[in-house]
Amino acid sequence: MKVVVVIPVYNEEARLSRCVLRLQEFLKRQGRFECEVVIANNGSTDQTQAVAEQLSREYRDVRALWIPDKGRGGAVKQAWLASAADILSYMDVDLATDLAAFPALVEAVAERGFDLAVGSRLLPASRTRRGWRRELISRCYIRLVKVFFPVRFSDAQCGFKAITRQVAGELLPLVEDSGWFFDTELLVLAEHFGYRICDMPVVWTDNPDSRVRIASTAWADFKGLLRVRRNLKRVRSGPGARPAMVGRKVT
Numbered sequence: 001m002k003v004v005v006v007i008p009v010y011n012e013e014a015r016l017s018r019c020v021l022r023l024q025e026f027l028k029r030q031g032r033f034e035c036e037v038v039i040a041n042n043g044s045t046d047q048t049q050a051v052a053e054q055l056s057r058e059y060r061d062v063r064a065l066w067i068p069d070k071g072r073g074g075a076v077k078q079a080w081l082a083s084a085a086d087i088l089s090y091m092d093v094d095l096a097t098d099l100a101a102f103p104a105l106v107e108a109v110a111e112r113g114f115d116l117a118v119g120s121r122l123l124p125a126s127r128t129r130r131g132w133r134r135e136l137i138s139r140c141y142i143r144l145v146k147v148f149f150p151v152r153f154s155d156a157q158c159g160f161k162a163i164t165r166q167v168a169g170e171l172l173p174l175v176e177d178s179g180w181f182f183d184t185e186l187l188v189l190a191e192h193f194g195y196r197i198c199d200m201p202v203v204w205t206d207n208p209d210s211r212v213r214i215a216s217t218a219w220a221d222f223k224g225l226l227r228v229r230r231n232l233k234r235v236r237s238g239p240g241a242r243p244a245m246v247g248r249k250v251t
């Protein structure tokens, strides 16, 4: 069973090496899955690409990918689609999510029959250390998502997810957003079409060094929710409008 761990990066020359080193050490120790790390860099204007290429020379299981179009979602999507691994995962470079949850994340899709597994900072068993502003934004956002869609997942935005290669092949062509809304769109479509999502509590420590611009991202998210709802209504109502895919029923 081969697993790819994608790390999307944008201007991360300072944090990238530390992340890859810690990740390599962790993956070697866990020893259960054969893992490859893919650094998915796009739009960076600093030395991120040079650092990524240096790391890929140093470590046999690390690859550096340069993706021309900017956006975290698009970078994850392209890196996943380019991978030959059975299980596709991604995590943020700041390793805000405690790596201890990674084996369980992979197991959920590799062995427990789930199609996707997602880290959540908002389950009762989650442990989250972050400022009240981001906590509030995160809680308001998932409520808003649930006003739009009858979904059960508890956190759309945690940068810690895994999906099977087959389901990625079915769902990713339907996901239009290539920025921060990518994760929400992927999960909403997954639930809508009856794929099985494993919602997993994680230990999460906020890193204040953030690439997110809150106001513009919130607006883009809102437009994204409207667009996906419009699209799904069309899918439901128009004969032949349903995308050429077969979602599995939730049992």
Ligand SMILES: Nc1nc2c(ncn2[C@@H]2O[C@H](COP(=O)(O)OP(=O)(O)O)[C@@H](O)[C@H]2O)c(=O)[nH]1
Pocket: 007, 008, 009, 010, 011, 012, 040, 041, 042, 043, 070, 071, 072, 075, 076, 091, 092, 093, 094, 096, 159, 207, 209, 210, 211, 212
């Ligand atoms: N490939 C790519 N990665 C990005 C982009 N913007 C942010 N990232 C990465 O996405 C991850 C999460 O970013 P971060 O700023 O920590 O988000 P936050 O934790 O939600 O504040 C980090 O690994 C960033 O380098 C982008 O445009 N392209």
Ligand SMILES: [Mg+2]
Pocket: 092, 094, 096, 207, 209, 210
């Ligand atoms: Mg972060």
